[in-house]
Amino acid sequence: MKLITISVITLLFTGSLFNQYEAAMEAAIEKLYAAQSPEALQQAGNTFERIAKKETDKWHPHYYAAYVRIMLTTHTGDAAGKDQHLDAALEHIQSAKTLSPNNSELLALEGFIHMLRIPIDPASRGPQYSGMSMGALQKAIALDPDNPRAYLLLSDMQYGTAQFFGNGNEEACKTLQKAIDLFATDRPDHKLDPAWGEAWAGHSKKEKGC
Amino acid sequence: MKFPTVFSLFLIYGLLIPAANGQSRISGRVVDKQDRPIVGANVYLADTYDGTSSDTDGNFNFQTAETSNKELIVTYLGFSEFRQEIPLPQDSTYLQIVLQEDAFELASVVITAGTFDAGEEGKREVLKPLDIVTTAGATADIAGVLNTLPGTTTVGESGRLFVRGGEGYETKTFIDGLQVMNFYSPAAPNTPSRSRFLPFMFSGTSFSTGGYSAEYGQALSSALILQSKFLAPQERTDISLMSVGIDAATTQVWEEASLSAKGQYTNLDPYLGLIDQQLDWIDAPTSWEGSVAYRKKISSSGILKLFGNFNRSAFSLNRTDLLDPELKTQTSITNNYGYLNAMVQEVIGNDWTLKGGFSYTQNRENIGLNTARVKEREQGLHSKLVFSRQLSGNAAVKFGTEYFNRSFLQDYRQPDQFSNRYQFTEQLGALFAESDIYLSDKLLARVGLRSEYVALSRDLHLAPRLSLAYKTTENSQFSAAFGHFRQTVQNEWLMRSPDLAQEQAEHYILNYQITAGKRTFRIEAYHKRYRDLIKYTTGADQLPQQLSNGGSGYARGVDLFWRDNRTFRNVDYWVSYSYLDTERDYRNYPSAATPHFAARHNFSVVYKHFITGLKSQIGLTYTYGSGRPYHDPNRPGFMEERTPAYRDLSANLSYLFRDNIILHLSASNVLGREQIFGYEYAARPDENGSYPGRAIRPPAPRFLFAGIFITFSPDAVLNQLPNL
Numbered sequence: 001m002k003l004i005t006i007s008v009i010t011l012l013f014t015g016s017l018f019n020q021y022e023a024a025m026e027a028a029i030e031k032l033y034a035a036q037s038p039e040a041l042q043q044a045g046n047t048f049e050r051i052a053k054k055e056t057d058k059w060h061p062h063y064y065a066a067y068v069r070i071m072l073t074t075h076t077g078d079a080a081g082k083d084q085h086l087d088a089a090l091e092h093i094q095s096a097k098t099l100s101p102n103n104s105e106l107l108a109l110e111g112f113i114h115m116l117r118i119p120i121d122p123a124s125r126g127p128q129y130s131g132m133s134m135g136a137l138q139k140a141i142a143l144d145p146d147n148p149r150a151y152l153l154l155s156d157m158q159y160g161t162a163q164f165f166g167n168g169n170e171e172a173c174k175t176l177q178k179a180i181d182l183f184a185t186d187r188p189d190h191k192l193d194p195a196w197g198e199a200w201a202g203h204s205k206k207e208k209g210c
Numbered sequence: 211m212k213f214p215t216v217f218s219l220f221l222i223y224g225l226l227i228p229a230a231n232g233q234s235r236i237s238g239r240v241v242d243k244q245d246r247p248i249v250g251a252n253v254y255l256a257d258t259y260d261g262t263s264s265d266t267d268g269n270f271n272f273q274t275a276e277t278s279n280k281e282l283i284v285t286y287l288g289f290s291e292f293r294q295e296i297p298l299p300q301d302s303t304y305l306q307i308v309l310q311e312d313a314f315e316l317a318s319v320v321i322t323a324g325t326f327d328a329g330e331e332g333k334r335e336v337l338k339p340l341d342i343v344t345t346a347g348a349t350a351d352i353a354g355v356l357n358t359l360p361g362t363t364t365v366g367e368s369g370r371l372f373v374r375g376g377e378g379y380e381t382k383t384f385i386d387g388l389q390v391m392n393f394y395s396p397a398a399p400n401t402p403s404r405s406r407f408l409p410f411m412f413s414g415t416s417f418s419t420g421g422y423s424a425e426y427g428q429a430l431s432s433a434l435i436l437q438s439k440f441l442a443p444q445e446r447t448d449i450s451l452m453s454v455g456i457d458a459a460t461t462q463v464w465e466e467a468s469l470s471a472k473g474q475y476t477n478l479d480p481y482l483g484l485i486d487q488q489l490d491w492i493d494a495p496t497s498w499e500g501s502v503a504y505r506k507k508i509s510s511s512g513i514l515k516l517f518g519n520f521n522r523s524a525f526s527l528n529r530t531d532l533l534d535p536e537l538k539t540q541t542s543i544t545n546n547y548g549y550l551n552a553m554v555q556e557v558i559g560n561d562w563t564l565k566g567g568f569s570y571t572q573n574r575e576n577i578g579l580n581t582a583r584v585k586e587r588e589q590g591l592h593s594k595l596v597f598s599r600q601l602s603g604n605a606a607v608k609f610g611t612e613y614f615n616r617s618f619l620q621d622y623r624q625p626d627q628f629s630n631r632y633q634f635t636e637q638l639g640a641l642f643a644e645s646d647i648y649l650s651d652k653l654l655a656r657v658g659l660r661s662e663y664v665a666l667s668r669d670l671h672l673a674p675r676l677s678l679a680y681k682t683t684e685n686s687q688f689s690a691a692f693g694h695f696r697q698t699v700q701n702e703w704l705m706r707s708p709d710l711a712q713e714q715a716e717h718y719i720l721n722y723q724i725t726a727g728k729r730t731f732r733i734e735a736y737h738k739r740y741r742d743l744i745k746y747t748t749g750a751d752q753l754p755q756q757l758s759n760g761g762s763g764y765a766r767g768v769d770l771f772w773r774d775n776r777t778f779r780n781v782d783y784w785v786s787y788s789y790l791d792t793e794r795d796y797r798n799y800p801s802a803a804t805p806h807f808a809a810r811h812n813f814s815v816v817y818k819h820f821i822t823g824l825k826s827q828i829g830l831t832y833t834y835g836s837g838r839p840y841h842d843p844n845r846p847g848f849m850e851e852r853t854p855a856y857r858d859l860s861a862n863l864s865y866l867f868r869d870n871i872i873l874h875l876s877a878s879n880v881l882g883r884e885q886i887f888g889y890e891y892a893a894r895p896d897e898n899g900s901y902p903g904r905a906i907r908p909p910a911p912r913f914l915f916a917g918i919f920i921t922f923s924p925d926a927v928l929n930q931l932p933n934l
Contacts, residue, residue, distance in 0.1 A: 024259055042250035043263040049285075050254045050261045084287055098510070131923070132443040135463075165869050166825060 024051055025060060025192050032064060033196070038075040041068055052092070059103065060192045062096035065089075066109055067194075070116065079120045089113050104144030105194050111136035112153050118160070126164065133157055148182035149197045151175050152204070159208050173210035176201065234298050237271040238305035240264040240284055248286050248309055255296070256281040274298065288312060290603035312603040313648035319681040321656055323689035323721040323734065324421035326359055327414070345816055346829035347860030347878055349915060351404045352415065353394070356434070357833075358814045360734070360769030360786040361419035364835050364856060365807050367887040367906055369402025370394060372807050373419050374738060375765025375792030376431030376715075379700055383434045384426060385412075386515060386553045388569035389592040389614070393434075396545045396575070398495060398525055400887065400906050406521060406547065408472075411503070413439045419769070420717040420736055421691025424642040424658030424675045425596065425610065430697045430715040430740070438551075440513060441505050442468035444923060452917035454481055457499075466507035474499040481914075489909040490528040492540065497523035512556035515567075521547040526578070532892035532902050542578040547571075561599045565610075568593040582624045588701070590616035604648035614638040618701050632705035636698060637665040644675070652681040662696065666708050671696065686724035693717050699759075703744050707757040714741040728775035738765040743796035752893055754798070763794025763802070780820045788812040803849035806888055809835040809856070825866040833858045840888045843901040857883045872919045879912045 028051070032044040045068030052061035069089035073082045093110045100106065114133035118125050134157055140150035159172035183198040240251040247268025254261025260274040274280070276298045282305070284292040289309040296303055313319075341355060348354030353371050357364050363372045370378035383393040385407070397403035409415075414437035422433045447460045455476030462469045479494040501519040508514050526542030553567030569592045577584040596610035619633040644658035658675040675693040682688060696712040704710060716739045723732040743761030746754040773784035790810055795802040804810075813834040820827045837852035845851065862876035879885065884907070891903035 020259065039250060039266065046250065046252035046254075046261070046263040049252055050259065053254075054257060054259060088287060128443065131446075135444045161869070165866065166822070167869075 021051070021055055021058070022192070029064065029192065032068065038072060041071050041075070044068055045072070052095070057099060059096040059100040059106065062092040062099070063106060063109065063194065066092035066096070066113070067196075070109070070112060073116055082116070082120055086113050086116055102143055104140045104147045104150060107136050107140035107143065108147060108150040108153055111140060111150070111157075115153065115157055115160075122164070130157065130161060146182055146186070148179045148186050148201070149194065151179035151182060152197050152201050155179060155204070155208075169208055169210065172208060176205060176208065176210055180205065233273040233275055234300050235271070235273050235302040236282065236296060236305070237269070237302065238307055240268045240270065240286070240307045240309060242289075242309055242311070248289070251284055251286040251309070253282070253284050256283055284309065310603050311651050313651055313654070314600055314603065314606060319648075319652060319654045319679045319687055321654065321677045321679045321689055321691070322687065322723045322732070323677055323679070323691035323719045324419050324717070324736075326356075326417040326419070344818055344827060344829055344862075344864065345831060346862040346876060347831040347833065347858065349404075349876060350409060352407065352409050352434070352436075353405050354402075356417050358784070358786060358816050358831060359417065360771050360788045360812075362788070363790065363807060363809045363812050364833050364858075365887070366402060366856065366885060366908060367400040368807075369397065369404065371432060371434065373432035374736060374767065375763075375790055375808050377805070377807060380429060380431035380697065381434060382426070382429035382432075383436065385436045385517070385551055385569070386438055386567065387425065387435075387565065387594055387596065388551055388553065388567055389428070389590070390549065390569065391571035391588065391590045391616070392547060392573045395497070395521065395523060395547075396543055398489065398527065398909065399529070401909060406519065406549070407436070411438055412436045420738065421675070421677060421693050421719045423656070424644045424660040424673070425608065427612070427640055427642075427660055427662060427673070427695070428614070428638070428697050430695050430713060431738070438503070438515060438517060440515070441466070441507065442470055446921055446923040448922075449920045450917055452476075453915055454478055468505050470503045472501050485910050485912075485914065487909045488907070490530075490538070492526040492528060492542070493524065495523060495525040497521060508554070509556065512554070515551070515553045517551045519547075519549045521545075532890070532904065533894065533896055540578065540580050544576045546574040563598050565596040565598070566594065582622070585619070585621040587619040588616070590614065606646045607643070608645070609643035610641075612640040612642070618705060620701075620705055634666065634705055634708045636704070638698075639663045654679045664698070664712060666704075667711050669711055671712075685726045686722070689721040689723070691717065691719040691721075699744050703746075703754070703757055706754065710744070710757060711742055711759045713743050713759070715739065729777075730771070730773045732771045734769045736767060736769075740764065740794060743794060745796055746798055748798045761794065761796030763792065763796060765790065765792035765808075767791055780822065781818070783815065783817040786812075786814050800848050804839045806838055806840055806849070809838050811836040827864045829862045831860045838888060842889065842903065843891050844903075851889075853886050853888055854884070856885055856887075858885065870921045870923070874915075874917045874919065876915045877912055882911050885911075
């Protein structure tokens, strides 16, 4: 009896801590996807950064903290400010990569970060960062050939490169279609896993004229 | 039975965390120094989930169930982290939190006096690495593009960097902080020499025309500080077919390491056969070159860089004697060069960064003058250790030590007649310390001190350095620099008289820079004083004697720079103008005079236009230098004559044939202007009592170049990913 009591206590105790993490993450992710303003994004980002500080063995908080920084670059006008957010995002990705090596989602996001460096100064950054971005996205696909986000981002890179060189969009469209097909069947393994991108893919299809 | 157990569990639970019901409230306001609210700051208790973000008025408010004292942390991008211990539990706590700007992260004001930075990331940099490759007339040579910046004089017969009235040797080059000896490849007479290292290797270039950091010594006028790239981002193979040779390069990439190797063969024979030359070549210049770069991440914060370069070049030609045009001197040069650079950087503890490394240079040159043979051997080791750390949001410190060991040997033999041998070994130790202090978010001071001990002359000296930068508006700033600089005299003097003291220079620089959008304007005024320059008399045998440090001189002037990447679509251009007033009394000058390498007015325009429809970039560079002094022994006075002004218009065209194939064409002196760099005269008068002379001019009016550059990278593989 005593033994059972103790084990139940332990279970409840640890269980509650476990739930505290999951619950906090789920709430924050919900707020993130609902965020419309930079303030709301920043708030969600702060929450992920707090959780990342406390849960030093979890990669998800770093992933979302990086994702928020990426989103914040769209609300920042100046180049230095964008770079600051991207630097912070890359730091989170690097922390996350040590906690979860060979993670396709982390590499896809890393490719995204490199990609966003290019429009800040295309002529001088293009050659370096397009290579780095392509490299990371290629690795993301190699690690998980069913990761729709990796294909979505890759199609963006291909589209941008084709535009720059004045080539057609066939290749980018093919990759985008692959992403759209994967989104249709994509079901995250874990409820905290990334689930964004399907709406963007649909929007992107129109934008790219695919 | 079950129910009471669960019930009692809740009781126990409650007993375990008694304060669960007694929540503590923490609230307050986050502001900056000017009491402006900081919106979106992250406010939380260390090691808990409890926290919030500051609202649009900077206010925050949250509750915690913690029962023991916890640290409150406030963070916001661009500001130093705030930490304070909060006594808990407590009903409510209110805090007014003032965040301090992290001046280093913001870099709101940076030192620009005397410095042109080219980097990929920086905010106030005037040049990008790509500019070096795409500047017409520079033929992808680092010194070539820097010669389009103010503060330099184009000395066409040399190709080296002559900075602010300084000679070519007064500019020293450092790769990853380590010295490079013999930075330039040997060149045929009156043709510009090229630097040995390719611009693609470097992610950052800092070209200082004066007043540089205490970390760098042994350069009187200028420091060219090159930062090599770290890990290569992707695998690739490059092949270049050029009118002057071929090269191939390949890069392998691993998880945390990369290896690049490159081989190059150049032979100017076919080119010189096509284009008429004023030089009487026996063997046109040929060279073999190989280089290897290895980079590795040795820990989460540590990096290792290894770089090696080997080069062998040779040429021979006949030179006509000035006194007797029938007499030819057969001149040949064979040069073997090796350079090795190793560098490690690691973070120690949480705060200190340690950087250590060494470079080794070996240069072996064999010169033939008819039957005479001159052998020159030089080797040098430079090792360095630097500790640096940021002390707080507004101060950083760096200190370190250096050791140089350099030996030189010259062996001159005229078979059956004469032989002579000079040699010396120079050892030099240095200590330096430097601190960057943000006195406010508008005022930055860099205070440095360098001390060197020179073993040959048993000379110990101190060299202070000071720079200030003051931000006047959001986009503009003033900057000033002062410093003492010393450099060992050139080998040809030191080998004759090893106890000669170091030559000295003092720099005073005032700079104003305004950057708005993609436009930059800067103006810089400077004064430089030379002391202890080499001085000698020339004996009947034409050899220097009575060497001393009795020379002196000055250089002063104004440099202007304007760059505009915005006004015209797809057009980028920059304009440089330098005014230089300099005189020196050195070497065997009878009195103070402007030296032959100094032009009073220097002007250049670099223009680049990207034509999207044609997938091409065209570049034009115009350079003007007013006449340079020379001495005509047939006329009275000393250094009274002036050459005609130097004018050059160079053009290039890069065409993107495929995503991975580039065609490149370039030509110097498109308009075919006559270019005269100076005049040379015979050492003795002829039978009529006059000194015969001739103009020093380039061997051909133009230099033409054509190349095809092909890159193979996994992107192509990526494009063929199956089942897309």
